Amino acid sequence: MRRPVPRGRFHRHTAIARPAEGASPTVFLVLRRMRAPLIVLILIFAISVLGLTLIPGQDADGNPVRVGFFDAFYFMSYTATTIGYGEIPHPFTGAQRLWVTATIYLTVIGWAYAIGSLLATLRDRAFREAIALRRFTGTVKRLREPFLLVVGYGQTGQLLGHALDSLGRRMVVIDRSPEHIDTLDIDPYYSDIPGLVADARNPHTLGVAGLEHPGCEGVVALTDDDEANLVVAMTAALVRPGLPVIARTVSPAIEHRMRAFGSPTVVNPFDRYGDHLRLALHQPSSYLLMSWLVHEEGAEMPQPSRPPAAGRWIVCGFGRFGHKLTEDLRADGLEVTVIDLRLDAEPGPGMIEGDASEPSVLAEADLAGAAGFVAGTDNDATNLSLVAAARKANPSLFIGARQNRPANAPLFAAMEIDWLLVPSEMAAREIYARLSTPMLWRFLQEMPELGDDWAADTLDRMQAYCGAKLGALWKMTLSEREAPALQPWLRSGVAVGDLLRSPRNRQKRLDAVPLMLARDGETILGPADDVPVRPGDEVLFVGRPYSRRALIDTVTNRVVAEYVLSGREVPAGWVWQRVTGKIPTGSQSTDSPGRSSDDP
Amino acid sequence: MCRDEAQLMSLEKVIFGFFVLLAATLNFGFFIGDISNPALHNEYELFAAVVVNLIATVLKFGDRTQIGAVHLATSLVADLQLIAATLTWVYATQISTAGMTPEATASVVSLSGGALLANLVSVALLVIETTTFQRR
Known part of the structure; x- marks a missing residue:
């Protein structure tokens, strides 16, 4: 007997059975819906044709003749579709006309029913959903x-x-x-x-x-x-x-x-707001660097906003956002006063229950003695009016606010909020940073530890090399696959600064700043030019797009690598290399590649 | 419980079985008799066979089971054969100057004979479906 599979073992591939509807051809749906109308149409036609063949008529001479099946079908076809070529093969008798009159109404009803059902089926929600699902499934599969x-x-x-x-x-x-x-x-x-x-x-x-x-x-x-x-x-x-x-x-x-x-x-965007606020409070440059790097390529450096002030803070709205923010601020040693309509926490010092838009409640919070004010309810109109009231009471307050709906962005912009939280934007930026360059996210997580001066220095360097707009961010892996030309050099020792020499003139430096170097799980943030790189290292750069192309040239082309790293100019072609005896370092299979740079 | 449900007469099944069987019997009625003698093959019977076959086909629309698909296929074959027979008959009576000769009659009837075979398969499927349903 088999032993039962231990519980909690879900590290295997589980298949999701597709629902049958997903795979069924939608044509069956149409056919099923069209069953009744089609049968009605067939019956009406059959009865009409049969009646016409059974009723006796007469030819021009008055001899009794009957309409054949073929003529009857022909006649009914053009009559039912309202084309009407006249009475064939002979003018009809009164009895025939009586029958035809009845069949005309019958067939019109039959056609109307059939065409109406077909159109209704095609416009049907279930049918259109089935079509959309089918198209979607096919597109995803392809x-x-x-x-x-x-x-x-x-x-x-x-x-x-x-x-x-x-x-x-x-x-x-x-x-x-x-x-x-x-x-x-x-x-x-x-x-x-x-x-x-x-x-x-x-x-x-x-x-x-x-x-x-x-x-x-x-x-x-x-x-x-x-x-x-x-x-x-x-x-x-x-x-x-x-x-x-x-x-x-x-x-x-x-x-x-x-x-x-x-x-x-x-x-969790609510969680991030507090973290960022704390970062900005202690390390404004670190915060600036972080908020710039999570933007897309080409973004201007964000204006250094007013730094949050240390002192007593007032938080309006004690929901999930307010809770988190208060927690973060208190963890920072700041005094916080909370105002909410219904406080589910213990009333105590710094907890005020009441409508913050009431002047008496705001007066109780003592706005004049506060340093910061955050309007954090889930209602934009309330937040805006709270900000206006707080400003009136104390114009020098540092104002934070939460914007819930994107349509209200112009209103918040007009209020000139010092520190605006747009939860959707914050989440999107963070996820974008994580997905576009996973290494960047790691950099952002570890960067605050190096302190504000380091961040300010990095910002200066980025501006010096890339200008006022954010350059491209890219990761380079110095592996055999991605950097084949560097391999012989890497073993003997190459510094980050050597890599960043320009392939046109090695005395000049490429417009790129190395942000982080990762090796075997360890990271070096903002590596200096003399930090050596080894095979398999991953380096995160920020810089102008042409610098990226030049760097790719250096790491993939042996001749370029030779020039950039040693200053030795080597012919590009195999024949000329043999003729002149100048062979790139990596190509000499018998030679030891352990040649160090010619440069003193 | 299950027995009761199974023994309930379903109107849908009655209509379906009726048309499938009627298509086969009409087809057989037209087919039987000396193959080249037009007097033994009534055109009204052929007309009725075509109409009932078409209705039987439409009744089989939209059934996505395996047996439903085979049902639909046999019906389409029967339709094709009967419409071919009708067209041959139209050619003989309306277009050809010779009229319903023994040769023309023979081709009409033999085409309907092919349709009869398809209709018999349909009936066989109906019987199989019924017996498996009872056993369940």
């Missing part, structure tokens, strides 16, 4: 490139979708709302993004959308429903263990439950 499965295409999803699309990444989108899926057709995208209106909580939907497709490289769950995101993360972890999953949630409880399945990346 995808030959790696793609991301994006579940939920609201504000966050669309922001992320546009950013990833301009990077050339492919996506498949599921959303419950038809309006969100319609934006895929309306908005400009470089690639064709297949979208399906469906409930992602049904595992079949994820199966249809390509969760089991070998090209699926990750799942991003961005619906506004935490529960749905949890189900998506769970399904992905159970069906494709090890597949990267990024899920958004604003609830710590859901976050905890998500982490029970595999190791999804959980993005």
Whole structure:
């Protein structure tokens, strides 16, 4: 007898059975709906034709003749379709005309019923959904490139979708709302993004959308429903263990439950706001560097906003956002006063229960003695009026606010909020940074530890090399595959600064800044020019696009590498290399490649 | 419980079986008799066979089971054969000057004979379907 499989073993591939409807040809649906109208039509025709052949007529001479089957069918065909060529083969008798009158009405009804049913079927919601599902399934199946499965295409999803699309990444989108899926057709995208209106909580939907497709490289769950995101993360972890999953949630409880399945990346925009605020409070330059790097290529450096002030803070709205923020601020040693309509926490010092828009409540919070004010309710109108009231009481306050709906962006911009939280944007930026350059995310996580001066220095260097606009970010792996020309040099020791010499003139430096060097899980942030690189190292650069091309030239072309690293000019062709005796270092198979740079 | 349900008469099944069987019997009625003698093959019977066959075909539309697909296929074969027979008959009576000669009659009847074979397969399928349903 077999032993029972131990519980909790879900590290195997589980197949999601596709629903039968997904595979059935939609033509069967039409045929099924058309059964009754077609039978009615056949019966009407049969009765009409039969009647016409049975009723006696007469020819021009008055001899009794009957209409044959063929003539009767011919006559009925053109009469029923309202074409009407006249009475053949002889003018009809009164009895025949009586029968034909009845059949004309019958056939018109038959045709109207059949055509009406056909049109109704084609316009039917179930039929159109079946067609859409079929088309979507086919498109996903035919995808030959790696793609991301994006579940939920609201504000966050669309922001992320546009950013990833301009990077050339492919996506498949599921959303419950038809309006969100319609934006895929309306908005400009470089690639064709297949979208399906469906409930992602049904595992079949994820199966249809390509969760089991070998090209699926990750799942991003961005619906506004935490529960749905949890189900998506769970399904992905159970069906494709090890597949990267990024899920958004604003609830710590859901976050905890998500982490029970595999190791999804959980993005909580409310959590980030507080973290960023604290970072900006202590290390303004680090914060500036971080907020610049998560933008797309070509973005201007964000204006250094007013640094948050240390002192007493007032937080209006003690929901999930308020809780998290208060926690973060208090962890920083700041005094916080909370105002909320219904405080579910212990009333105590710094806790005020009441409507913050009432002047008496605000007076109780003592705005004049506060340093910062955050309007963090889930209602934009309330937040705006709170900000206005707070400003009136104390114009020097540092103002933070939460913007819930994207349509209200101009209002918040007009209020000149010092520190605005747009949860959808924050989540989209973070996920974009994680997906576009995973190394960048690691850099951002570790960067604050180096302190503010280091960040300010890096910002200066980035501006010196790339100008005011953010350059391209790219990762380079110094492996045999990606950097074949460097291999002989790497073993003898090459510094980061040597790599960054220009292939045109090695005395000049490429316009690129190395941000991070990763080796065997260890990282060196902002490596100096004399840090040596080894085979297999990964380096994250930021710089102008042509620098990237030049660097790729250096690491792939032996002749260029020879010049950049040693200053020795070598002919590019094999014949000329043999004639002149100048052979690139890596090509001399018998020679020891351990030649160091000629440069003193 | 199951027995009761199985023994319930379903109107849909009655109509379906009726048309399948009627298509076969009409077809047989037209087919039987000396193959070249036009007097033994009534045109009304051929007309009725065509109409009933068409209705039987439409009744089989949209059934996605394996046996339903074979049902539809046999019906389509029968339709094709009968329509070919009708066209031959139209040619003989309307276009050809010779009229219903023994040769023309023979080709019409033999084409309907092919349709009869397909209809018999249909009936066989109906019987098989019925017996397996009872056993379940």
